[in-house]
Amino acid sequence: MMLPMMPSRTPKQQLVDRALAMGFESARVAAVSPLEAQAHYEAWLAAGRHGEMTWLASEKHRARRANPELLVSGIRSVLCVALCHPPGADEERDRRVGRIARYAAGEDYHRVMKDKLLALETWIRTELFPGSGSLWYSDTGAILERGWAERAGIGWVGKHSGVLSPTLGSWFLLGQILMDRALEPDEPVGKDHCGTCTRCLDACPTRAIVAPWQVDARLCISYLTIEHRGVIARELRPLIGDWIFGCDLCQEACPWNRFAPPAREARLHGRSLEGWTLERFLSIGEDAFRALFAESPIRRADREGFVRNVCVALGNRRDETAAHALARALEHDASPVVRLHAAWALGRIGGAGSRAALARAVTRDADAQVREEAKLSIAEGCA
Numbered sequence: 001m002m003l004p005m006m007p008s009r010t011p012k013q014q015l016v017d018r019a020l021a022m023g024f025e026s027a028r029v030a031a032v033s034p035l036e037a038q039a040h041y042e043a044w045l046a047a048g049r050h051g052e053m054t055w056l057a058s059e060k061h062r063a064r065r066a067n068p069e070l071l072v073s074g075i076r077s078v079l080c081v082a083l084c085h086p087p088g089a090d091e092e093r094d095r096r097v098g099r100i101a102r103y104a105a106g107e108d109y110h111r112v113m114k115d116k117l118l119a120l121e122t123w124i125r126t127e128l129f130p131g132s133g134s135l136w137y138s139d140t141g142a143i144l145e146r147g148w149a150e151r152a153g154i155g156w157v158g159k160h161s162g163v164l165s166p167t168l169g170s171w172f173l174l175g176q177i178l179m180d181r182a183l184e185p186d187e188p189v190g191k192d193h194c195g196t197c198t199r200c201l202d203a204c205p206t207r208a209i210v211a212p213w214q215v216d217a218r219l220c221i222s223y224l225t226i227e228h229r230g231v232i233a234r235e236l237r238p239l240i241g242d243w244i245f246g247c248d249l250c251q252e253a254c255p256w257n258r259f260a261p262p263a264r265e266a267r268l269h270g271r272s273l274e275g276w277t278l279e280r281f282l283s284i285g286e287d288a289f290r291a292l293f294a295e296s297p298i299r300r301a302d303r304e305g306f307v308r309n310v311c312v313a314l315g316n317r318r319d320e321t322a323a324h325a326l327a328r329a330l331e332h333d334a335s336p337v338v339r340l341h342a343a344w345a346l347g348r349i350g351g352a353g354s355r356a357a358l359a360r361a362v363t364r365d366a367d368a369q370v371r372e373e374a375k376l377s378i379a380e381g382c383a
Contacts, residue, residue: 011128012183018123019081022116023265025168026082030152031185032075037147038066040213051218053227064142071143072135074180080152083113085268087171087260093270096277098313101222101246103173104297105270111295112267113138113175121177129181138175145174152185156192159212160200160250166193169260170251193256203253205239221247225309226301230337231369232312237344242313244306245298271296279325281310282342304335311338315345323349327357336367343370347377
């Protein structure tokens with residue numbers, strides 16, 4: 001008796017199976033045609049909501065986002081993948097060192113995604129489609145990642161402008177491989193499933209989600225603690241809380257995250273930063289900062305921006321025990337930006353020691369902005 005032949009797996013099935021075996025939680029294919037997200041992106045730029053991220057508005061970046069043919073000649077398909085990072089916070093660490101966005105608590109996701117996507121791309125070029133052309137991305141170039149993920153059916157774009165999945169929530173990273181081979185596309189989710197919910201808008205202290213699907217980066221805590229350089233506006237500092245890198249508040253508020261699975265990728269699990277505290281971070285030097293965060297996304301904030309954020313966090317905690325370390329930073333830190341935020345934090349904490357440190361800064365600091373901040377802090381916080 002002849003046995004029925006087992007159907008062979010299609011190239012798409014092989015690719016998806018390979019991606020899932022490598023640890024991605026989702027792998028789906030998007031058809032290549034103009035994205036609806038392009039118009040939204042252009043309107044966002046026109047409104048100036050990208051802030052200091054001027055590269056996003058460059059002609060080269062905009063052209064590449066609008067036309068992926070400029071990235072991969074003859075592009076026919078986009079493989080979209082999702083990799084979950086831990087959905088839970090490390091409360092003990094957060095008490096010691098301030099709050100860190102969960103995606104950034106472990107090894108730099110750019111490194112993790114690069115290793116996985118490059119290995120998958122190599123397999124595509126050498127085994128699945130020998131001689132083909134492809135290119136991987138994961139927050140590394142000028143493509144509309146969320147638009148492609150939505151097209152592929154990874155999820156839909158929520159009101160906080162992040163991608164939401166009915167099975168993964170939103171605690172995941174996105175990656176793409178652009179290919180010059182045609183694969184059967186997957187269906188999009190079809191519609192958003194946020195309904196009338198506005199929890200993400202309500203959870204944002206700075207009101208950065210100015211309307212559903214409209215985020216003004218200039219107000220976003222993630223932007224302020226990572227991309228923004230220099231002085232943080234006085235009116236925004238109290239709203240940042242004790243976030244020292246990034247923010248998760250809109251995702252924490254989202255009810256879809258009750259479905260978020262645990263992260264399987266060990267490299268994305270957070271470091272404890274044992275031995276470090278917010279106060280100790282105030283005295284970290286440039287070399288020590290680079291060494292401590294050499295494999296972390298936190299290095300993107302650079303030492304000045306990071307210690308600035310630490311000052312803001314301490315000011316918002318208003319813990320009198322931090323006054324001595326802040327006074328030392330105000331007197332000795334080489335960065336006027338750090339000294340200015342240390343002065344603000346001392347004004348928030350108050351007390352005789354804070355007042356004395358601020359009074360010294362008013363007469364001795366070499367930077368006019370720092371002197372002015374010290375005056376304001378005495379008048380408003382330590383009067």
